[in-house]
Amino acid sequence: MVRMSDVPNPTHPIVLPEKPALEGLEAKWNAVWEREGTFRFDASAPRERVFSVDTPPPTVSGSLHVGHVFSYTHTDVVARFQRMRGKAVFYPMGWDDNGLPTERRVQNYYGVRCEPSLPYDPAFVPPDKPGKQPVSVSRPNFIELCNRLTAEDEKAFEHLWRHLGLSVDWTRTYATIGRRAQRVSQAAFLRLLAKGTAYQLEAPTLWDVDFRTAVAQAELEDREQPGAYHRIRFARGGGAYVDIETTRPELIPACVALVAHPDDERYKPLFGTTVETPLFGVQVPVRAHVLADPEKGSGIAMICTFGDVTDVTWWRELALPVRAVIAANGTLRPIVWGSEGWASGDAARAQAAYDQLATLSAAKARARIVELLKEAGALIGEPRPITHPVKFYEKGDRPLEIVTSRQWFIKTMDFQADLISRGRELRWHPEYMQHRYENWVNGLTGDWCISRQRFFGVPFPVWYPVRADGSYDYANPIVPDESRLPIDPSTDVPDGYTAAQREVPGGFAGDPDVMDTWATSSLTPQIASGWLEDEDLFSRVFPMDVRPQAHDIIRTWLFDTVLRAQLEHGTLPWRNAAISGWVLDPDRKKMSKSKGNVVTPMALLEEHGSDGVRYWAASGRPGTDTAFDPAQMKVGRRLAMKLLNAARFSLMQAEPRGAITEPLDRGMLTRLSRLVADATEMLDAYDYARVLERTEAFFWGFCDDYLEMVKSRRYGDFGPEAAASANSAMLVALSAMLRLFAPYLPFVTEEVWSWWRPGSVHTAAWPTPEDVVAPIGGADAAAADVYGPAQEALALVRQRKALEKRPVKSVVTRAVLPAALSGLGPAARDVQAATHVRDLSFAAVAEAVIEFEEPASPAAR
RNA sequence: GGGCGCGUGGCUCAGCGGUAGAGCAUUCGCUUCACACGCGAGGGGUCGGUGGUUCGAUUCCACCCGCGCCCACCA
Numbered sequence: 001m002v003r004m005s006d007v008p009n010p011t012h013p014i015v016l017p018e019k020p021a022l023e024g025l026e027a028k029w030n031a032v033w034e035r036e037g038t039f040r041f042d043a044s045a046p047r048e049r050v051f052s053v054d055t056p057p058p059t060v061s062g063s064l065h066v067g068h069v070f071s072y073t074h075t076d077v078v079a080r081f082q083r084m085r086g087k088a089v090f091y092p093m094g095w096d097d098n099g100l101p102t103e104r105r106v107q108n109y110y111g112v113r114c115e116p117s118l119p120y121d122p123a124f125v126p127p128d129k130p131g132k133q134p135v136s137v138s139r140p141n142f143i144e145l146c147n148r149l150t151a152e153d154e155k156a157f158e159h160l161w162r163h164l165g166l167s168v169d170w171t172r173t174y175a176t177i178g179r180r181a182q183r184v185s186q187a188a189f190l191r192l193l194a195k196g197t198a199y200q201l202e203a204p205t206l207w208d209v210d211f212r213t214a215v216a217q218a219e220l221e222d223r224e225q226p227g228a229y230h231r232i233r234f235a236r237g238g239g240a241y242v243d244i245e246t247t248r249p250e251l252i253p254a255c256v257a258l259v260a261h262p263d264d265e266r267y268k269p270l271f272g273t274t275v276e277t278p279l280f281g282v283q284v285p286v287r288a289h290v291l292a293d294p295e296k297g298s299g300i301a302m303i304c305t306f307g308d309v310t311d312v313t314w315w316r317e318l319a320l321p322v323r324a325v326i327a328a329n330g331t332l333r334p335i336v337w338g339s340e341g342w343a344s345g346d347a348a349r350a351q352a353a354y355d356q357l358a359t360l361s362a363a364k365a366r367a368r369i370v371e372l373l374k375e376a377g378a379l380i381g382e383p384r385p386i387t388h389p390v391k392f393y394e395k396g397d398r399p400l401e402i403v404t405s406r407q408w409f410i411k412t413m414d415f416q417a418d419l420i421s422r423g424r425e426l427r428w429h430p431e432y433m434q435h436r437y438e439n440w441v442n443g444l445t446g447d448w449c450i451s452r453q454r455f456f457g458v459p460f461p462v463w464y465p466v467r468a469d470g471s472y473d474y475a476n477p478i479v480p481d482e483s484r485l486p487i488d489p490s491t492d493v494p495d496g497y498t499a500a501q502r503e504v505p506g507g508f509a510g511d512p513d514v515m516d517t518w519a520t521s522s523l524t525p526q527i528a529s530g531w532l533e534d535e536d537l538f539s540r541v542f543p544m545d546v547r548p549q550a551h552d553i554i555r556t557w558l559f560d561t562v563l564r565a566q567l568e569h570g571t572l573p574w575r576n577a578a579i580s581g582w583v584l585d586p587d588r589k590k591m592s593k594s595k596g597n598v599v600t601p602m603a604l605l606e607e608h609g610s611d612g613v614r615y616w617a618a619s620g621r622p623g624t625d626t627a628f629d630p631a632q633m634k635v636g637r638r639l640a641m642k643l644l645n646a647a648r649f650s651l652m653q654a655e656p657r658g659a660i661t662e663p664l665d666r667g668m669l670t671r672l673s674r675l676v677a678d679a680t681e682m683l684d685a686y687d688y689a690r691v692l693e694r695t696e697a698f699f700w701g702f703c704d705d706y707l708e709m710v711k712s713r714r715y716g717d718f719g720p721e722a723a724a725s726a727n728s729a730m731l732v733a734l735s736a737m738l739r740l741f742a743p744y745l746p747f748v749t750e751e752v753w754s755w756w757r758p759g760s761v762h763t764a765a766w767p768t769p770e771d772v773v774a775p776i777g778g779a780d781a782a783a784a785d786v787y788g789p790a791q792e793a794l795a796l797v798r799q800r801k802a803l804e805k806r807p808v809k810s811v812v813t814r815a816v817l818p819a820a821l822s823g824l825g826p827a828a829r830d831v832q833a834a835t836h837v838r839d840l841s842f843a844a845v846a847e848a849v850i851e852f853e854e855p856a857s858p859a860a861r
Numbered sequence: 862g863g864g865c866g867c868g869u870g871g872c873u874c875a876g877c878g879g880u881a882g883a884g885c886a887u888u889c890g891c892u893u894c895a896c897a898c899g900c901g902a903g904g905g906g907u908c909g910g911u912g913g914u915u916c917g918a919u920u921c922c923a924c925c926c927g928c929g930c931c932c933a934c935c936a
Contacts, residue, residue, distance in 0.1 A: 022898090222935080229936090246936060259936085291934055301936035310934045389935050435865055439932055443863095551930080582930095619874085623866085625929080629873060631885055634898090641898050649895030693875070697883075704900080708893090715894090795902090801890090802902035808893050 014651050014756045020644035022609050022637065025747040030162050032750075038760050039167040043537060045088030052541035053079055054525045054574055055168070056549050056557075057094025057176055060153040061105040064160055066628055067550075069601045071580035073617035075548040076166045077688045078578065080743035082545075083167065084766035090541045092172035092528045093161065097150035098181070099517030100211060100395060103456045106145050111135060114142040114455045116490075116512070139455050139490065146456045150175070160602055165610050165746045167762065174527050176520050177456065182486035184527045185520045186461040188568055189450075190479055193462075197411045197567055198450075200474060204305070204312045205449060207403035208393040209330025213453040214407050215393045215400065216516060217446060218556045225390040225399070228383035229297065232373065234258065234275040234284075242267075242275055242286075243380055245297030247388065249373060250332065250365035251304035253280050253354055254325040259314055260300040262288035267300050278378030279353040279369070280337075281345035287318050306402035308391070309445075326401045328453075332365050334358045362401070406474065408451040408460060408513070412444055412563060422562050422572050429686040430623040433551060433579045440555040448560070450519040457514030461487050463494045468505045478508060482532075522560030525573040544574040551579050551623060578686050581625035604633065611745040612637030618744050621689040639696060640748040643741065646703045647752040650730040653714065654756075657731070658724030662713070664790060664827040665729035666776045667783035668706050672698065672733055673772035674784075679740055680766065688743070695740045702733065705791045712833035732775050736767040789821045790831055797835040800850040812837040816849040 033039060053075060058068055083089040107113060111130025118138040126145060127135060137145070154175070161168060174180055192198035205214045227247040234242050244258060255277050260267035270286040277284060284302075291310060292301060303314045305322045314320070321341065327333040335358065337344050337351040344350035353372055357365040373379035390399045412419075419441050428434045451460065462477040478494045480487050489510030493499050501507030520527075525544050530537035543565070549557060558577060565573035604613050608630065615636020620626035660666060675698050679691045707730075712718070714726040735757070742749040742761045753761035765771075773779045797815055801808060815837045822842030824831065832840040837850075 020896090222933095244936075248936085293934090293936080297936060303936085307936075308934085310936070313934065391935085430866095432865060436931060439864055443932060445934090555931080584929095621874095625866095627873060629885090632873075635884065638898060642896070645896035645899085647895085652895070690875085693883085703896090707895080708900095711893095711895095798901055799903090803890095805890055805902095808891060808901065 014654060016648055016651055016755055020648055020751075022611070022640055022644070022748060025751050026163050026165065026605070026610050029747050029750050030165075033167075033760070033762075034170075036760065038762055039083075039089070039091065039169050041090045041169045041172065042088040043540065045540065047540050049086070049088055050090055050540050050545075051079070051082035051087035052090035052529070052544040052546075052574075053092070054528065054544045054547040054561075055091065055093055057096040057174075057521065057524060058157060059096045059101055060150050060157060061097065061101040064157060064601055065583075066599055066601055066604065067583045069164060069604070069613060070583050070617045070620060070626065071548065071550060072161070072166055073164065073614045074578065074580055074620070074622070074688060075546075076164075076614075077618055077743040078546065078548075078683070078686060080167050080746065080762060081683045081688075081766065083762065084739065084742065084764060086765065089167070089169075090172075090529075090544075091166075091168050092174065093158070093166075093168045093170065094173065094524060094528060095150065095154045095157070095175045096517070096521060097146070097154070098176035098457055098520055100213075100452075100454060100456075102146050102150060102177075103142075103454060106142070106149055106456070107134065109149055110145055112137045112142065112145060114139055116455065142455055146177070150177070160605075163602065163605055163610060165614065167746070172528070176517065176524075176527075177458070179486060180533060181520055181523070181527045182458045183533075184523050184531055185458040185515055186485045186487070187482050187532055188523055188526070188564065189515070189519070190461060190482060190485075192410060192567060193477075193479065198408060199411070200406055200408045200451075202404065202406045204315070204402045204404050205407050206309075206391070206393075207328065207401050207405070208396045208398075209326075209328070209401055210396060210398055211393070211454070212328050214405060214449050214451060215396075216449045216518070217444070218448075218518070218559070219394050220391050220400070221394045222389040223392050224387050226385060227388050227390070228385045230370065230373070230383045231298070231380040232278060232302075233378045233380055234277060234302075236270070236273070236275050242270065242300060243298050244300050244302050246302055246307075247386070248304070248307045248362075248366065249379075250357065250362055250369050251307050251325065252277055252302070252369065252373075253282075253332075253335070253350075253357070254304040254306075254323050255282070255284055255302045256305055256315065256320045256323055257284050257303045257318065258286045258300055259289050259292045259303050259318070260286070261292040261294045262290060264292070264294045264299055266294075270300075276345065279372055279376055280350040282343065282350070283345065287314075287320075289314055289318060305404075309402070312402060322404065324404055326362065326403060328403055328405075330398065330401060331359050331361050332357045362399075405453075407449050408515075409447040409449055410519075410563070410567075412448050413446065415563065415566060416441055416444065418566055419559075419562060422566055426562070426572055426574075427576045429576060429578045430621075433554065433577070433623055436551065436554045437559065440559055448563075450516045451513040452516050453512070454514050457517060458486070458520050459488050459490065459514050460511040461485060461489060462511045463489050463497075463508040464511065466503060466505055466507050466509050470505055472509055477511070518556050518560045521557060522564045525561065525565065526568070542573075543569075543571050546576040546578050547574045548578040548580065550582065552582070554579070576686070579623045581620060581623055583620075583628050584625050585628055599628070604630070608633035609637050609640060609747070611640040611748050614744055614746075615639060615692070618692050619689050622686055636745075639699075640745050642703060643699075643738075643745070643748050643752060646699075646707065647734055647738070647755065649707060650734045651756055654727055654731065656720050656724040657728045658721065660725045660729045660732070660776050662710075662722060662725040662729075662827070662830075663780075663783045663786050663825060664706070664709060664830050665725050666780040667785070667787035667790075667827070668702070669729055669732060669772055669776055670779045670781065670784035671787050672736055673769040673779060676736060676740065676767045676772055677769040680768070683743075691740070692744050695737070699737055699741075701791065702737070705794055706787075709790060709794060709827075709830040709834040713830060717833065718829070728775065732772065736772050739764055739767045786824055786827045789824055790827050793817050793821050793824065793828070793831045794834060796848040797831075797837060797850060800848065804852065806852060809836060811853045812850055813853050814839045814841075814849075814851045816841050816843050816845055818842070818846070818848065819844045 079091045110126040113134035115136040116139045120138045120140040124141045229245045230249045274283040338347040423437045464472040503509045529542040612633040616632040682691045710726040713722045716723045738749045
């Protein structure tokens with residue numbers, strides 16, 4: 001019996017297009033889905049029926065590229081699968097418009113520059129075209145421009161995502177600079193502050209001299225840079241000396257000590273003595289520390305405040321003084337020798353030397369000091385050019401400096417053990433990505449610096465009392481009540497104060513900094529889930545089910561999010577982490593804009609169809625970098641086309657229908673039910689690529705072999721009952737296959753579904769193995785064993801025809817096939833009909849024997 | 862220096878203890894009444910190298926080579 005659910009509903013008669021086509025399906029179905037609210041989240045669903053996704057908010061200041069299309073498709077496949085399994089899918093979309101990339105884009109786009117000291121100008125209109133000189137604008141004006149440009153970007157992004165077919169609930173979007181994100185970021189921060197988990201500290205901090213902001217350890221990258229070892233002579237008195245090697249001679253005025261390994265016999269006698277810096281005549285101690293490498297350079301190094309992070313370690317552990325020379329803008333700051341502890345044996349000479357360096361950038365100062373050292377005879381030999389890795393801010397253009405400044409930190413070092421165990425609790429897809437996380441957590445060297453000296457970001461919601469002398473009392477910040485959030489301390493006034501008291505003695509001053517963009521995006525689960533705003537929603541979707549993201553930001557976004565959830569809720573933010581790879585260009589390099597190899601996603605979607613592009617994307621296995629391959633998109637498009645045609649064939653003569661009795665039909669369905677079982681299990685494990693591969697292989701076999709074999713029978717050549725069996729089986733199979741393909745090829749499957757079934761395939765129930773074999777009264781293992789041999793028998797006859805270059809329809813008088821195939825039984829009739837074999841038999845032959853009918857000679861006619 | 866991943870036909874990739882697979886490309890053939898955005902068939906690989914475990918290894922183990930990514934205190 002065919003179950004009613006697989007019989008076309010009378011109110012939905014089968015309506016087939018004359019010539020099915022893929023063109024225009026995206027627009028057609030997106031409009032319907034939007035109208036019907038197909039992907040709207042059911043906010044009344046209990047937690048156990050919810051599947052929630054912590055969608056990565058794309059950076060709107062950039063443009064979307066194929067890498068986005070790739071990874072977002074993976075997430076969408078999983079979301080659609082879960083929806084079909086009956087889950088209420090919480091699938092929001094965020095926009096990451098917060099932070100430096102947006103600032104930079106706004107500066108270039110409008111030709112402006114933020115000048116926080118300026119007052120707000122409500123009448124400000126940006127220039128039509130950016131001028132040569134940037135226009136200075138106030139911070140509120142600047143933020144307005146950021147908001148304006150990102151709003152436009154977000155529209156373009158949404159259009160592309162819809163065209164791609166992401167089943168996002170578009171009523172649930174957020175922006176990382178939006179009110180909700182600010183409120184969550186500020187509230188979470190204040191709670192950490194109250195617990196003492198957030199703190200501020202004046203300390204040496206990694207500093208980008210162009211952006212003039214602190215940056216975090218996670219935002220560093222190494223770049224190979226040309227440099228040179230300079231051998232520099234320090235005098236020990238009495239004509240003795242010691243030589244050090246350095247790549248940064250311009251920091252000699254910032255030198256506070258020399259250091260060598262405690263076991264280094266060469267320098268043991270110097271420990272505890274002092275030496276004199278060249279040019280500046282400063283007495284600095286020689287100290288011992290195990291980090292000093294006897295093999296490197298001369299085995300003894302100078303410690304400066306601060307040349308690199310090792311200097312910071314030495315400075316801290318050896319309790320050395322600070323003599324900082326690098327200013328926030330990366331130049332050497334003016335210094336008056338003889339004051340502020342800038343002692344020298346010859347202050348006049350030191351001043352004269354230093355004056356030639358002051359206000360120069362580090363690079364220029366380096367060139368200058370080399371000349372001075374040469375003249376003074378302190379440079380030994382010529383500088384030896386080397387290439388060495390130098391730390392950069394990942395978005396920066398010049399090497400990082402280390403500058404002492406007051407910054408906010410979130411404690412991480414105290415929680416390393418908790419973070420490791422949370423990482424083990426999380427289910428990683430693929431599993432090996434967990435190593436990267438543990439690697440990072442174990443390698444942490446300091447707490448997380450979350451303050452940035454920038455403008456377009458979430459402000460720190462604190463003020464400081466201004467003392468009588470005008471200085472700020474940082475130790476006693478004034479905090480707002482959580483109910484007031486979000487606030488901007490540069491415009492809002494703390495309770496108990498008036499606006500007139502801003503920055504006057506006895507009054508208050510706002511914290512000028514904004515939070516690191518990761519300090520906000522580490523809260524995307526809370527922001528998206530309605531934490532503090534909609535506790536009912538929050539309880540239904542948090543902790544979320546999955547965080548999809550790429551592997552390059554495990555150390556930032558993933559780690560930070562785990563940290564924040566641990567600190568605030570004491571839980572994981574989600575149960576699963578689904579890690580995508582990158583899209584590589586054919587040269588095996590990561591595709592990026594700078595390499596000029598990025599293809600516009602919309603052009604791809606238009607050329608290959610969204611389903612075609614999704615097919616390529618979905619074939620990229622979790623975590624695996626995948627080559628950009630338009631050929632695969634063509635294959636995907638062809639698959640979509642094949643679905644249209646195979647469905648049309650199956651549906652074009654859907655009568656008569658009835659009991660599925662024929663072995664081939666029963667075998668095909670039993671095979672299909674096994675596929676459904678495997679597919680479900682694999683999708684549960686996020687192995688979407690394998691499911692697509694398996695489903696596709698089955699489908700092509702269905703088209704090329706099964707449909708060809710039953711064609712004659714379904715046309716009625718063997719009576720109505722045999723035809724009914726074929727017709728019914730085809731419809732059951734089509735229904736299941738459409739649902740298996742639906743997460744991957746949402747447009748073509750919806751189109752075909754609409755020809756004969758009510759509702760959307762995307763809200764139809766995911767097939768179960770039991771569903772598929774229910775119409776044949778359960779799995780038929782014997783029939784399933786016939787399916788493969790039937791395909792083989794078909795192949796043998798086809799092969800012979802091809803080898804003899806006979807037309808497909810040429811008649812074979814007799815075919816003797818290997819006895820191994822003899823189990824075909826009644827199914828042999830279908831093979832016979834499909835291959836035009838009059839007399840089909842099976843015998844113990846090594847090779848198939850196939851005899852053709854000779855064409856009748858003209859004479860005989 | 863540490864960690865992780867990868868090395869299978871020209872290309873892109875599956876497979877993973879028992880006689881090598883797919884798609885693309887290539888060659889040959891086919892106006893076959895769902896589809897020429899199609900259909901059928903052929904050729905093409907000592908599964909990076911060397912050892913080991915095993916009756917048997919592309920598949921497990923060890924070492925090595927190559928590629929990629931992540932991390933590292935890079936004076």
